Amino acid sequence: xNYKLSKLTIFMHWIVGFxxxxxxxxxxxxxxxxxxxxxxxxxxxxxxxxxxxxMRILWRLKEGWFPPATPMEGxxxxxxxxxxxxxxxxxxxxxxxxxxxxxASGHGIAFFGHVLVSSNIDSATHKAIAINHSLAEIGKEIxxxxxxxxxxxxxxxxxxxxxxxxxxxxxxxxxxxxK
Numbered sequence: 001x002n003y004k005l006s007k008l009t010i011f012m013h014w015i016v017g018f019x020x021x022x023x024x025x026x027x028x029x030x031x032x033x034x035x036x037x038x039x040x041x042x043x044x045x046x047x048x049x050x051x052x053x054x055m056r057i058l059w060r061l062k063e064g065w066f067p068p069a070t071p072m073e074g075x076x077x078x079x080x081x082x083x084x085x086x087x088x089x090x091x092x093x094x095x096x097x098x099x100x101x102x103x104a105s106g107h108g109i110a111f112f113g114h115v116l117v118s119s120n121i122d123s124a125t126h127k128a129i130a131i132n133h134s135l136a137e138i139g140k141e142i143x144x145x146x147x148x149x150x151x152x153x154x155x156x157x158x159x160x161x162x163x164x165x166x167x168x169x170x171x172x173x174x175x176x177x178x179k
Contacts, residue, residue, distance in 0.1 A: 003066050003175065010178050012056040016091055019049035020150060023094075027147065043102060044112045046095045053091035060088065070170035083160070086153050094146045101139030104132045 023046055030038045065081075072080065099117075102109050106128035108119030120129045130136050164172035171179075 003069070005066065005175050005178070006063070007178065008059060009063060009066075010176060012052065012059055013176060016049065016052050016056050019045065019052060020091055020094070021154070023049060024147060024150060039107070040110055040113075043098070043109055046098055047109075047111050047116075050092065050095035053088075053095070057088055057092070069164065069172040069175060070168055079156075080160070083153055083156055086149070087157065090146055090150050090153065094143065094150060097139050097142035097146060099139075101136055101143055104130060104139055105136035106130050 023042065026038060026042050026045070029035060030042060065084075068077070068080070099109055103117045106120035108115065108128075109117040120131055121127065122129050161173055164170050
């Protein structure tokens with residue numbers, strides 16, 4: 001089964017994939033080392049990633065699902081579809097939950113310096129005042145859960161790539177590399 005992917009499909013896959021991995025790593029670094037100065041970059045790149053994610057999902061709906069590079073068992077097809085749907089859904093919900101957390105907690109949202117949602121800063125203490133503490137906490141918990149879910153599903157996805165490339169020796173990875 002030699003099914004060639006479009007250049008746009010390949011580009012969208014890699015830009016969203018590397019964008020999400022980059023956001024995971026940057027988010028981990030920011031929270032672990034309290035690198036508060038990186039939050040504006042994290043939010044801005046996150047907004048870019050969600051834009052590409054939306055385009056990718058719309059493109060996938062237009063293009064449809066492409067056939068596997070090699071015949072698969074029923075359970076493999078189910079696992080593949082489940083992982084791919086989960087990745088698509090998380091690439092939307094992850095940045096949305098981050099935006100909810102940031103906006104509701106009073107930190108605002110800016111896109112490379114252009115304010116989209118204003119901060120709610122106390123002029124005396126210079127600290128953010130939550131606009132809606134409950135929504136901020138919901139956004140934070142969803143964001144934290146999706147961080148771990150994305151990491152686990154990504155590892156499953158990479159494991160499948162390794163299985164296809166090195167054990168099944170099919171063209172799954174080569175297709176995604178445009179070969």
